[in-house]
Amino acid sequence: MHPDVRIGHVHLKVADLERAIGFYHDVLGFDITQRYGPSAAFLSAGGYHHHIGLNTWESVGGSTPAPGTTGLYHVAILYPTRAELADALRRVLDAGIALDGAADHGVSEALYLRDPDNNGVELYWDRPAGEWPRTADGQLAMFTRRLDLEGLLRAGDTRTTPVGPGPRDL
Numbered sequence: 001m002h003p004d005v006r007i008g009h010v011h012l013k014v015a016d017l018e019r020a021i022g023f024y025h026d027v028l029g030f031d032i033t034q035r036y037g038p039s040a041a042f043l044s045a046g047g048y049h050h051h052i053g054l055n056t057w058e059s060v061g062g063s064t065p066a067p068g069t070t071g072l073y074h075v076a077i078l079y080p081t082r083a084e085l086a087d088a089l090r091r092v093l094d095a096g097i098a099l100d101g102a103a104d105h106g107v108s109e110a111l112y113l114r115d116p117d118n119n120g121v122e123l124y125w126d127r128p129a130g131e132w133p134r135t136a137d138g139q140l141a142m143f144t145r146r147l148d149l150e151g152l153l154r155a156g157d158t159r160t161t162p163v164g165p166g167p168r169d170l
Contacts, residue, residue: 010075011053012119015062017041019116020054027095028077028088028123051077064118074112074120085109085125086156089149092123102147106133107140109147 014020021041024030030043033050039057042050052075065071079085089111092099100120101112110124133141 009051009053011055012072012075012115012117013059013062014054014056014117015059015064016116017054017056023097023115024052024054027091027097029091072119074122076110076122076124079123079125082109082125082152083156085111085123086152086154088123089152090156102149102152104143104145104147106143106145109152111147 012020017039021032021043024043025032030045030052031047032041033044033048034042036055039060040053040055043052043054044050079088092111092113097113099111099113103110103112106127108124108126110122113121113123115121133143135141
């Protein structure tokens with residue numbers, strides 16, 4: 001596969017379009033680029049045509065998949081800097097949205113939460129590749145450790161707001 005191949009966008013079935021827009025636009029900050037009446041919307045960052053598609057074509061008023069079934073584990077949203085991830089964390093906390101977890105993976109720092117339709121959402125930033133942990137023979141050596149949420153918030157803001165009890169480690 002060519003090394004420049006990327007995953008371009010995610011399209012989610014949602015039960016309530018306005019509620020989903022409230023999360024992806026109002027909380028996470030994606031811009032609405034286009035709406036298709038009351039049943040679909042497309043959102044992006046930076047003027048791209050869309051990173052996230054939301055629709056109720058087959059799911060209006062629907063329920064979330066039962067535990068133990070197949071489906072989306074999570075969609076991962078990559079932030080360009082640690083400060084931008086910190087800003088996203090602050091918006092999530094200000095909106096009263098609980099984190100499922102937060103982890104330092106060596107290569108990245110990640111926040112895990114749920115959207116209003118119970119889809120898993122990972123918000124993360126990648127450290128520069130030169131800082132990624134490696135074994136003595138050069139293989140990638142990712143790990144999962146507790147993420148210091150207070151430290152992350154300080155990276156994005158000079159205010160000191162307690163986070164409270166931390167989410168469980170993943």
